[in-house]
Amino acid sequence: MVIAPAPKNAAQLAAKVRHLLVEQASAAMTSVLPLVQERLSTLMNEAAPSREMQVRRDAWMAYQRFKERWRDGTVQAWQTGLLPTSKSAPLSVASALELVGTEAVENKITASRLALDLMEKAAQDVNSLRKRLKFLNRDQELSARDIVHPEVLLLQLVEQWEASGLSRESWQLVTAVVQRHFNEHLQKTYALCNAELVAQGVLPVVDFTPKFNPSQASQTSAPGATAPGQSAKAHPRRRAEDRVPQAGMEGLQNFPGMAGDGGGARRGPERRQGRAQGLLEQVGRLLGGFFQSGSAQGHYAGPSAPLMSALAQQPRLSEASYVVPAGGPQLAHPVVLERVVKELRQQSADLKGQAQNDNEKAIIELVALMFQSILQEDRIPTGVRVWFARLQMPVLRIALAEPDFFNKLDHPARKLIDHMGSCVMGFDASGISSAAMETEIKRIVQVIEQYPETGDRVYRRVYEEFQTFLKQHLTQKPVNQKVQGVAEQLEQKETLTIQYTIELRDLLKDMPVRDEIREFLYKVWAEVLAVSAVRQGSQHAETLLFKKTATDLIWAASAKPNRADRARVIANLPDLLQCLRNGMGLMGVQRSAQDAHIKIISDTLADAFMSKTEAIADDQIQALAARLANLEDYISDDNPEELPLDSQSIEELLGIEATALDVLSSGGGTASPAMLEWAREITLGAWFTLDHNNQIAQVQYVWRSPLGHLHLFANNLGHSYLIQTARLAAYLHAGLISPNEEEPLMMRATRDALGKIQANPERLLA
Numbered sequence: 001m002v003i004a005p006a007p008k009n010a011a012q013l014a015a016k017v018r019h020l021l022v023e024q025a026s027a028a029m030t031s032v033l034p035l036v037q038e039r040l041s042t043l044m045n046e047a048a049p050s051r052e053m054q055v056r057r058d059a060w061m062a063y064q065r066f067k068e069r070w071r072d073g074t075v076q077a078w079q080t081g082l083l084p085t086s087k088s089a090p091l092s093v094a095s096a097l098e099l100v101g102t103e104a105v106e107n108k109i110t111a112s113r114l115a116l117d118l119m120e121k122a123a124q125d126v127n128s129l130r131k132r133l134k135f136l137n138r139d140q141e142l143s144a145r146d147i148v149h150p151e152v153l154l155l156q157l158v159e160q161w162e163a164s165g166l167s168r169e170s171w172q173l174v175t176a177v178v179q180r181h182f183n184e185h186l187q188k189t190y191a192l193c194n195a196e197l198v199a200q201g202v203l204p205v206v207d208f209t210p211k212f213n214p215s216q217a218s219q220t221s222a223p224g225a226t227a228p229g230q231s232a233k234a235h236p237r238r239r240a241e242d243r244v245p246q247a248g249m250e251g252l253q254n255f256p257g258m259a260g261d262g263g264g265a266r267r268g269p270e271r272r273q274g275r276a277q278g279l280l281e282q283v284g285r286l287l288g289g290f291f292q293s294g295s296a297q298g299h300y301a302g303p304s305a306p307l308m309s310a311l312a313q314q315p316r317l318s319e320a321s322y323v324v325p326a327g328g329p330q331l332a333h334p335v336v337l338e339r340v341v342k343e344l345r346q347q348s349a350d351l352k353g354q355a356q357n358d359n360e361k362a363i364i365e366l367v368a369l370m371f372q373s374i375l376q377e378d379r380i381p382t383g384v385r386v387w388f389a390r391l392q393m394p395v396l397r398i399a400l401a402e403p404d405f406f407n408k409l410d411h412p413a414r415k416l417i418d419h420m421g422s423c424v425m426g427f428d429a430s431g432i433s434s435a436a437m438e439t440e441i442k443r444i445v446q447v448i449e450q451y452p453e454t455g456d457r458v459y460r461r462v463y464e465e466f467q468t469f470l471k472q473h474l475t476q477k478p479v480n481q482k483v484q485g486v487a488e489q490l491e492q493k494e495t496l497t498i499q500y501t502i503e504l505r506d507l508l509k510d511m512p513v514r515d516e517i518r519e520f521l522y523k524v525w526a527e528v529l530a531v532s533a534v535r536q537g538s539q540h541a542e543t544l545l546f547k548k549t550a551t552d553l554i555w556a557a558s559a560k561p562n563r564a565d566r567a568r569v570i571a572n573l574p575d576l577l578q579c580l581r582n583g584m585g586l587m588g589v590q591r592s593a594q595d596a597h598i599k600i601i602s603d604t605l606a607d608a609f610m611s612k613t614e615a616i617a618d619d620q621i622q623a624l625a626a627r628l629a630n631l632e633d634y635i636s637d638d639n640p641e642e643l644p645l646d647s648q649s650i651e652e653l654l655g656i657e658a659t660a661l662d663v664l665s666s667g668g669g670t671a672s673p674a675m676l677e678w679a680r681e682i683t684l685g686a687w688f689t690l691d692h693n694n695q696i697a698q699v700q701y702v703w704r705s706p707l708g709h710l711h712l713f714a715n716n717l718g719h720s721y722l723i724q725t726a727r728l729a730a731y732l733h734a735g736l737i738s739p740n741e742e743e744p745l746m747m748r749a750t751r752d753a754l755g756k757i758q759a760n761p762e763r764l765l766a
Contacts, residue, residue, distance in 0.1 A: 010136040013200055015082075017133070017193045018147055022078045024192065025153060028185035029071050032178060037063065039177045040170075045537050047492060049706060053538065059170035069164040077156035081147035105454045106168070109461045110175075111155035112450055116443050118150050118183050125190035126150060132197045150186070157182070276409055276747050283406050283750065286757070287362055303360065303400040310354040311397055314347050316449065317390055337382055340389045341375055344368065347393065352766075360400065361765045367396045369753035374417075374745060379425050383438055387445050391417065394448050402456060412459035414746045416444070419466065421745030423685030440469050470684040474702035475712075483661055483712060483720050484703050489534050491705045496530035507624060508554075512614035514607075516600050517557045524597060525550055528583035535586075544629060549579045551625040553601070557608050558616040566609055573605070662692060664723040668730025679729040680708060687740040688713065690721060690731075697721075698740070713737075 040060045048056065119126060130149075134142055147153055157178070161171050317340055348368040355361045371392040375385050398413050399405045405413060420441055444462045451458045475484050501522050508518060525546075532543040556576060560566045577598060584594045607613050671679075682701050690697045690713060699713035699721060711728050713721040723731065731737040743751075757764050 010138075013197065013202065014133055014136045017129070017196055018082055020196060021148060021153075021189060021193055022075075022082060024189040025078060025182075025186065026075045028182055028189075029074055029157075031185075032181045033067050033071060035177050035181055036067070036174045039174050043173060045540070047534050047537050055169060056173065059167065059173055062166055062170065066165040070160055070166060073160035073164050074157050077160055078147060078153070081145070081152065081156065103162070105451065105457050106461060107155060107158045107162075108151075108451060109447060109458060110171075111151050111158045112447050113443070113465065114154045114158070114179055114182070115150035116446060117179055118154070118186055120439075121183055122187040122190055125187065125194055128194050129190050129197075132194065132202050135202060136197075153186075154182070276743065279747060279750055279754075280406060280409065282754065283366070286366075286754070287359060287406065304356040307351065307354050307356060307360055307400070308397075310351055311393065311400075312452070314351070314393055317343055317386075337375065337385060337389075340386055341372065344371065344389060344392055351396075358765055363399050364396060365764050365766075366750075366753055366757070367392065367399050369756055370746070370749040371395070373749040373752035374421070377421075377745070377748075380421065381424060381438070384420075384424050384441055387438070387441050388417070388420075390445050391448065394452055397452055398456060398459075404456075412456045412463055414744075416459050416463045416466065418744035418746050419463070419683055419685065420444070422683065422687065422741055423470070425687055425740065436473055440466065440473070467684065471703075474684060474700070474714075477714070477718065480702055480712065480714055480720060483722060487703075487710045487712065487722060488705055491707055491710050492534045493527075493530050495707055495709070496533055497527045500526035500529050504550075507627060511554070511616060511620060511624075512558070513554055513616075514557055514604050514613055516604050517553065520597060520601065521550060521553075524584065524589070525553075527587055531587045532583070545579065546583050547628040548625065549576065549583065550628055551621060552576055553580070554624065555616065555621050557601075557604050557613060559611040559613050560608055561611045561615070569605070569609065577601075660718055661720045661722060664692065664721055664727055664731070666727075668727060668734045668736055671726065671729030671733040675729040675733045676725065678732055679711075679725050682711075682728075689738050689740060691736045692721065 040056070040063055043056045044060050130142060133146075133148060134140070142148065145152060158171070162168055345368070348364055352361050352364050355364060371389065374380075374388055377385070380388070395405075395413055395417075398411075402411075405411050408414075424437060424441075444466060447462050448458055475481055504521050504526055508521070529543065529546055529550075532540070532546050536543055552572065553576065556569050556573070560569060580598065580601065581594055584597065589597075604613070682704075684701055684704065686701050688699050688701065690699045697715050697719070699715050701711065702714045702720075703712040705711070709725055711723050711725065713723070728737065
């Protein structure tokens with residue numbers, strides 16, 4: 001960078017711009033309050049499972065109390081951030097390895113996500129402002145805690161939410177609203193700050209010469225070569241076979257899958273699980289036993305400080321690896337991937353030169369070979385593989401510091417890479433959906449790179465965020481959105497009908513209610529309540545009226561020896577009967593069927609009028625009314641697996657002929673409990689082969705209903721398949737639906753790595 005002389009009032013200009021930034025952000029903070037209020041109110045009126053409705057109610061009530069405290073606390077924190085701060089001292093290796101509070105880590109990750117989303121839209125303005133402030137600071141780097149950084153500014157917004165008394169759970173309900181609002185306002189704010197400095201003549205001249213020099217890359221030493229400045233005597237070479245644990249190498253030759261064992265055969269979940277666990281045990285033996293469960297901690301004291309220091313100093317893969325055409329999406333050329341692989345090999349060789357023992361060298365080589373396998377997976381689009389490559393060093397840090405990485409199949413880093421890999425195995429690399437997926441993977445990688453010291457917690461958090469992304473992304477196609485909406489309503493309606501019927505039976509079991517009234521309430525009115533709750537919300541005025549009608553009907557059908565009670569029945573009867581008709585009309589009951597129900601109810605009420613029925617005490621009626629008004633708070637989530645489901649009912653709800661949808665309601669036989677469990681655990685985005693009516697289709701798992709009873713698969717041609725859990729398990733059992741991946745990406749990479757070590761043991765400790 002070529003530096004022009006800074007103005008004499010540089011410090012005052014910098015302070016003025018930072019004050020302007022905080023002033024505009026504070027104004028945005030005030031204007032976001034009613035938007036959050038509106039969002040929470042909207043959620044209160046939407047139908048949802050009872051537990052989720054309780055969360056929404058709690059969030060709405062807490063927000064009424066603490067919203068001003070959130071605003072004031074955030075603004076105050078921003079004002080404090082304007083105070084002078086000293087430059088951060090460089091972190092030592094010991095401090096870099098210190099534990100960070102879980103809440104602090106989650107707050108930073110959340111803020112980072114907000115900041116990255118903002119940078120997608122305002123990167124030029126943000127970076128320009130930082131360059132101008134750096135220029136005013138005589139080219140000295142800005143403090144990492146400078147309020148001008150979006151991640152610092154937005155961190156206060158996140159931290160003050162919980163500090164004000166609002167819950168982290170409620171933050172998830174309003175994140176989208178807050179993010180959209182601040183993206184719009186802060187983008188304008190950064191542009192305004194730049195304009196202010198430009199008006200004052202702050203225009204540093206920047207040299208845009210690329211920092212990456214291809215000639216330097218070609219001069220790097222080959223993998224395994226002695227690093228510059230290292231003496232060959234410092235690392236005497238012995239035959240690797242003499243130093244590799246022999247039990248590990250012997251086991252490699254006999255381990256299933258290393259020499260081929262029918263990998264294409266269809267396997268059940270238990271066999272795949274056992275096979276994968278056996279592979280991890282093999283890795284444990286290869287690494288000297290430390291990573292086997294139950295092993296003594298004395299085998300390995302953890303990563304050495306010199307190695308972790310060298311790892312922290314490794315540069316990120318060159319940004320020149322990314323070819324960005326004007327106005328187009330970020331792309332990567334196959335030649336670029338070769339360059340990335342070469343850089344990673346050199347980094348691994350350098351790190352092995354800093355390793356202090358054989359275990360560290362073995363771990364470095366094993367991780368390097370695993371990622372080499374991933375980067376050679378040609379079913380993954382090239383651009384995505386480049387982003388996967390940037391995970392090698394963060395994953396190596398985890399592998400060195402946490403034995404669980406090699407010991408547990410469900411380690412967060414493994415699960416994240418496996419899930420991302422399974423989602424990109426089947427999409428068209430040139431399609432719009434792939435661009436959104438690649439953008440999300442890029443964001444995840446950047447977050448992980450930003451917080452390398454947080455261990456597996458950052459992987460846990462971004463994995464949760466990736467799952468949230470998939471729920472929104474995979475159902476973006478109009479057909480899938482419509483089917484999803486209808487299926488959700490169908491599931492809610494059928495489930496609530498069953499639950500309301502069970503609850504009504506429980507409420508009335510000890511009350512003297514005529515069988516005719518019981519039959520009507522169980523078989524008709526429970527469904528009326530369910531339909532109204534799904535369409536309008538459980539606390540909507542009409543739904544509450546229908547609940548009250550149930551109580552009024554029970555009371556009216558009880559004996560009426562008292563003249564005042566009889567007069568009350570006569571006065572209220574027209575409204576009661578009309579409400580009953582309205583409810584039956586809501587669920588589509590024909591007029592003739594309505595007349596039949598009303599006739600039975602009228603005859604029962606006539607008997608009650610003449611005291612031919614039993615009386616019900618007032619306190620019982622009051623208790624029943626209170627219970628019915630909040631019926632959703634008492635029902636459980638223990639629902640049946642099978643719901644009434646067919647193409648005709650779906651078409652009626654869609655209002656069109658469902659030509660782009662198949663409802664899989666038969667076939668497959670009976671599934672075992674293990675297959676049912678497998679059906680419940682399928683990850684969103686995974687690709688399968690579906691055999692339906694002798695037609696083979698490649699389908700992606702795009703949606704699971706909120707209560708877990710319905711599942712939606714879709715192919716790339718816009719056709720969808722809706723299936724229930726029990727039926728899905730039966731299809732899995734019969735092989736009518738089979739996963740395209742025999743084993744997860746990381747497991748395949750581990751198997752490939754062990755195969756290469758078996759073929760050339762010297763490379764492990766070279």
